[in-house]
Amino acid sequence: MVVSVGAKRVLDVGCGSGPLFEPLASRGIAVSGIDPAPAMVKLANDRAASYSGLVSVEQKGWEQIDSVDAFDAAVALGVFDYVPNPAELLARMGRAAPHVIGSFPAPGLRVVLRKVRYGAHGVGVYPYTAARISELAAGSDMFVDRLVPLGRAGHLALLSRRPG
Numbered sequence: 001m002v003v004s005v006g007a008k009r010v011l012d013v014g015c016g017s018g019p020l021f022e023p024l025a026s027r028g029i030a031v032s033g034i035d036p037a038p039a040m041v042k043l044a045n046d047r048a049a050s051y052s053g054l055v056s057v058e059q060k061g062w063e064q065i066d067s068v069d070a071f072d073a074a075v076a077l078g079v080f081d082y083v084p085n086p087a088e089l090l091a092r093m094g095r096a097a098p099h100v101i102g103s104f105p106a107p108g109l110r111v112v113l114r115k116v117r118y119g120a121h122g123v124g125v126y127p128y129t130a131a132r133i134s135e136l137a138a139g140s141d142m143f144v145d146r147l148v149p150l151g152r153a154g155h156l157a158l159l160s161r162r163p164g
Ligand SMILES: C[S@@+](CC[C@H](N)C(=O)[O-])C[C@H]1O[C@@H](n2cnc3c(N)ncnc32)[C@H](O)[C@@H]1O
Pocket: 013, 014, 015, 016, 017, 018, 019, 034, 035, 036, 037, 040, 060, 061, 062, 063, 076, 077, 078, 079
């Protein structure tokens, strides 16, 4: 999806250890990874070192994304799952870039089990139907440009700003 929108600068929100760095940087795409977890930032920085200046990593959460049109696409994989206020996350990503790519877990047994597992640690897990993803996009003046079903896991969605 990042390639299909012609992105050259990508914000990787909740980059974790940086699994997206290789597939993007190997295509010449610059990646800025952010993650609040020090252990993840360490792993991501180690990985970023292989891509000579094309990949940078910063320790911060999505709540601190303040950039406007600094990126062509903002990606959040495995992040919306745990965010109780997704409209705010999408608004920040949608200001930083005209295209947002996110993974969204589907309602069902998997999410129920994750709710139980993560709930014990005080972390919520939030499921999304396709309709809910559309509603979320509309709330940020965006639309669902592409929706790829990931089987029982949910969807990968490309949300783009409405023209005009
Ligand atoms: C399930 S992992 C996904 C990591 C990576 N995107 C991937 O696909 O492998 C979720 C990541 O979100 C990060 N995270 C947690 N709170 C966050 C926040 N407020 N802002 C950005 N990332 C956050 C976690 O530290 C973790 O690395």
